[in-house]
Amino acid sequence: MQDKVFIFDTTLRDGEQSPGATMTHAEKLEIAAMLDEMGVDIIEAGFPIASIGDFEAVSEIAKNSKNSVICGLSRANFKDIDRCWEAVKHAARPRIHTFIGTSPLHRAIPNLDMDQMADRIHDTVTHARNLCDNVQWSPMDATRTEHDYLCRVVEIAIKAGATTINIPDTVGYTAPRESAALIRMLLERVPGADQIIFATHCHNDLGMATANSLAAVEAGARQIECTINGLGERAGNTALEEVVMALKVRNDIMPYATGIDSTKLMNISRKVATVSGFPVQFNKAIVGKNAFAHESGIHQDGMLKNAETFEIMRPADVGLSETSLVLGKHSGRAALRAKLKDLGFDLADNQLADVFVRFKALADRKKEVFDEDLLALMQDADTSAAYDTLQIKRLRVVCGTEGPQEAELTLSVDGVEHTVDATGDGPVDAAFNAVKAIFPHEARLQLYQVQAITEGTDAQATVSVRLEEEGKIATGQAADTDTVVASTRAYVNALNRLILRRQKTAPDHDVKSVSYRDAI
Numbered sequence: 019m020q021d022k023v024f025i026f027d028t029t030l031r032d033g034e035q036s037p038g039a040t041m042t043h044a045e046k047l048e049i050a051a052m053l054d055e056m057g058v059d060i061i062e063a064g065f066p067i068a069s070i071g072d073f074e075a076v077s078e079i080a081k082n083s084k085n086s087v088i089c090g091l092s093r094a095n096f097k098d099i100d101r102c103w104e105a106v107k108h109a110a111r112p113r114i115h116t117f118i119g120t121s122p123l124h125r126a127i128p129n130l131d132m133d134q135m136a137d138r139i140h141d142t143v144t145h146a147r148n149l150c151d152n153v154q155w156s157p158m159d160a161t162r163t164e165h166d167y168l169c170r171v172v173e174i175a176i177k178a179g180a181t182t183i184n185i186p187d188t189v190g191y192t193a194p195r196e197s198a199a200l201i202r203m204l205l206e207r208v209p210g211a212d213q214i215i216f217a218t219h220c221h222n223d224l225g226m227a228t229a230n231s232l233a234a235v236e237a238g239a240r241q242i243e244c245t246i247n248g249l250g251e252r253a254g255n256t257a258l259e260e261v262v263m264a265l266k267v268r269n270d271i272m273p274y275a276t277g278i279d280s281t282k283l284m285n286i287s288r289k290v291a292t293v294s295g296f297p298v299q300f301n302k303a304i305v306g307k308n309a310f311a312h313e314s315g316i317h318q319d320g321m322l323k324n325a326e327t328f329e330i331m332r333p334a335d336v337g338l339s340e341t342s343l344v345l346g347k348h349s350g351r352a353a354l355r356a357k358l359k360d361l362g363f364d365l366a367d368n369q370l371a372d373v374f375v376r377f378k379a380l381a382d383r384k385k386e387v388f389d390e391d392l393l394a395l396m397q398d399a400d401t402s403a404a405y406d407t408l409q410i411k412r413l414r415v416v417c418g419t420e421g422p423q424e425a426e427l428t429l430s431v432d433g434v435e436h437t438v439d440a441t442g443d444g445p446v447d448a449a450f451n452a453v454k455a456i457f458p459h460e461a462r463l464q465l466y467q468v469q470a471i472t473e474g475t476d477a478q479a480t481v482s483v484r485l486e487e488e489g490k491i492a493t494g495q496a497a498d499t500d501t502v503v504a505s506t507r508a509y510v511n512a513l514n515r516l517i518l519r520r521q522k523t524a525p526d527h528d529v530k531s532v533s534y535r536d537a538i
């Protein structure tokens with residue numbers, strides 16, 4: 019039997035917290051179900067005090083959970099911890115995760131001295147443990163905390179009842195040798211350290227998150243905290259698919275087991291890219307579009323003779339299909355179902371019926387429908403939800419060599435339809451002005467990006483729109499053969515996500531806004 023390394027996924031918390039990655043309630047539930055099914059040991063489902071929406075998502079994920087432990091995050095005060103417990107307690111296996119920044123820079127924020135902070139850790143972990151027998155504690159910015167103080171507070175947390183101690187590299191500062199040494203030091207110096215699980219939580223600012231996580235495991239950590247596609251603040255978190263495949267492919271030198279079904283990696287990677295609006299870079303390890311592509315003659319020749327010449331894992335190991343069936347307007351439901359299944363979408367009959375209508379509409383406008391087109395179609399089905407506040411009902415744009423361009427838009431706002439005419443400097447500007455006339459807002463357009471999905475003049479365009487309003491960021495995406503339609507849908511999609519983001523009241527990682535003394 020190999021030592022087990024627990025996989026703790028925080029896509030729905032640390033991932034969703036990254037600027038622009040807001041997910042809807044339904045999307046969070048779907049991702050949680052996929053994580054549970056693929057064998058993730060612990061799902062950090064959200065930060066329940068952050069908003070009613072976060073609280074409801076964590077509660078419902080807890081209720082629906084099957085095998086995974088469901089965890090919620092809370093700052094170091096009783097109010098946060100109580101709220102977290104209210105949400106996770108519905109799970110068959112709940113966990114409370116509470117944290118406080120312990121490095122000198124982080125201690126200065128709540129203005130606590132070392133002793134005051136130590137007391138606070140004792141009180142809050144004890145409180146969490148009185149509610150739940152599975153408690154995780156994190157000294158945020160552990161990798162920049164004085165070693166003696168880190169040992170002291172880890173010991174306090176263990177004595178107060180923490181069952182997992184997570185060692186975050188919050189700013190992505192550490193390096194593999196140091197990451198290993200830190201875990202080894204804690205195991206050697208802290209009384210009771212052999213009774214709990216040490217976790218590693220790395221950010222990727224220097225591109226070392228995966229290496230740092232694996233080094234920590236070799237030194238004795240037995241939980242890796244990670245996200246799908248490495249989604250997360252700034253340069254992101256450790257990518258789940260990378261640590262899982264590294265432990266699988268190099269099991270000869272890293273003999274640790276995970277419970278993850280790696281054939282589900284591609285599917286969940288696409289899902290997270292879609293709902294977060296963060297596309298996966300083409301050359302991303304494991305799940306990038308080019309991760310298994312061989313174009314140079316010498317590579318192709320080698321591959322044809324023996325795939326192992328240039329491949330250390332098979333595409334099928336990560337759930338990548340090798341078929342190259344192209345669909346068109348004569349393709350039927352069965353062909354579409356088979357193709358979508360290959361791409362990781364196992365649809366129920368009613369879902370297939372809906373997608374089939376959209377597929378036919380696309381195939382009427384486009385001779386050949388490629389995998390990329392179908393993925394965009396599925397993405398659109400995901401991002402245009404029936405319960406969105408804003409929904410486009412009709413759009414007509416007039417453009418030509420004589421400006422200004424005009425747009426006539428009917429937009430439903432909370433179920434009430436409004437129609438306006440607007441003009442603009444180009445058709446996209448006119449359409450955006452029409453949206454703004456119906457739904458006035460102060461959000462600033464930070465990014466507008468158009469990309470052709472495939473080749474040819476009938477190619478679909480994928481449009482990404484990023485909006486910023488008072489420091490809150492939301493990203494929207496849409497695809498269509500008509501670039502103006504795709505742009506307007508992406509804009510409205512970003513606004514719908516911004517509306518969700520507005521509901522978050524607790525600033526990320528903030529320890530100032532809830533007074534410890536009031537809350538305790």
Ligand code: KIV
Nearest residue numbers: 117156158159186188
């Ligand atoms: O990066 C970090 O320190 C965190 C903690 C809240 C665990 O995400």
Ligand code: ZN
Nearest residue numbers: 032186188219
């Ligand atoms: Zn983090």
